[in-house]
Amino acid sequence: MRILHTSDWHLGQHFMGRTRTREHEAFLHWLLKLLDEKKVDALVVAGDIFDTGTPPSYARTLYNEFIVSLQQTCCRQLLILGGNHDSEATLNEGRSLLACLNTRVTAGISDDPEDHVMVLEDGTGSLGLILCAVPFLRPRDLVRSAGGQSGREKQLAMGQAIQSFYSRVFEAARSTQADLARDGRALPILATGHLTVVGGKSSDSVRDIYIGSLDAFPASGFPPADYIALGHLHRGQAVKDRDYIRYSGSPIPLSFDEGGRDKQVLLADFKAGALAAVQPVAVPCFRRLV
Structure with missing residues (x-):
């Protein structure tokens, strides 16, 4: 099974007073062609x-038209995760309608971890992969602030809450995996996330998302998924000593310090119930920042 991992589109961004619409249009057109060329399943x-959180109408149009166009490709499954720039309400507006177009949106978290577990199909229609769909985890959804807590105590509480949430979702995924294994189907597990991991390289356009509570989450806090697809950092990179934990990075440069860096999307291949390979695919430069 083949997954294409991307993130941080930032549709609707204005940079130095100029819209990025043409660059985003070019990227999405290129992406649609790539999905067919590489025979991507999801x-x-x-x-x-x-x-x-309140994107302009042209950004919403780009998003909706991309989803419609996706139906004409071999890739019939789209998984959308909410980020710190996204509004849960905005992403959830068309959730039921988008489900009819094989698009699943996870904008925020549910009290039931099973709501975050999805089984994806490969190109033949067979079950191919289990997804732990974890969006950006907002502090208000995970922890209650207590008076008198030090900064260090708040950091520890937030880190533990994130780890606990991942553990509960992963255990639900493991249960699904065990049920399918009894039928002779060995499926890998892919988890997602939108946060900064310790050791990750940032850029000027990335906002701190856990100010005062958590600078970065340790990679050791993630469950042992076969692949972890991350967003938030705009530089494509693998987490040190854990090649299966990856940031795809943003597809277009969002600040001057990103202008000289290559952009990418990631192809993750799974075989025999495990990750087989991760292949970066360079995104063309549609406009240089100078």
Whole structure:
């Protein structure tokens, strides 16, 4: 089974007073062609679809038209995760309608971890992969602030809450995996996330998302999924010593310090119930920032 991992589109972004519409249009057109060329089974967008919680109408149009156009490709499964720039309400507006177009949106978290577990199909229609769909985890959804807590105590509480949430979702995924294994189907598990991991390289356009509570989440806090598709950092990179934990990075440069860096999407191949390979695919430069 083949997954394409991307993130941080930031549709609707203005940079130095100029719209990025043409660059985003060019990227989405290129992406549609790539999905067919590479025979991708499912597309995972790990957060920050939009640049703001109230995206302009043209950004919403780009998003909706892309989803419609996706139906004409071999990739019939789209997984959208909410990021820190996204509004849960905005992403959830068309959730039921988009489900009819094989698009599943996870904008926020549910009290039931099973709501975050999905089984994806490969190109033949057979079950191919289990997804732990984890969006950006907002502090208000995970922890209650207590008076008198030090900064360090708040950091520990937030880190533990994130780890606990991942553990509960992963256990639900493991249960699904065990049920399918009894039928002779060995499926890998892919988890998503939208946060900063310890050691990740940031850029000027990335906002701190856990100010005062958590600078970065340790990679050791993730469950042992076969692949972890991350968003939030705009530089494509693998987490040190854990090649299966990856940031795809943003597809277009969002600040001057990103202008000289290559952009990418990631192809993740799974075989025999495990990750087989991860292949970066360079995104063309549609406009240089100078």
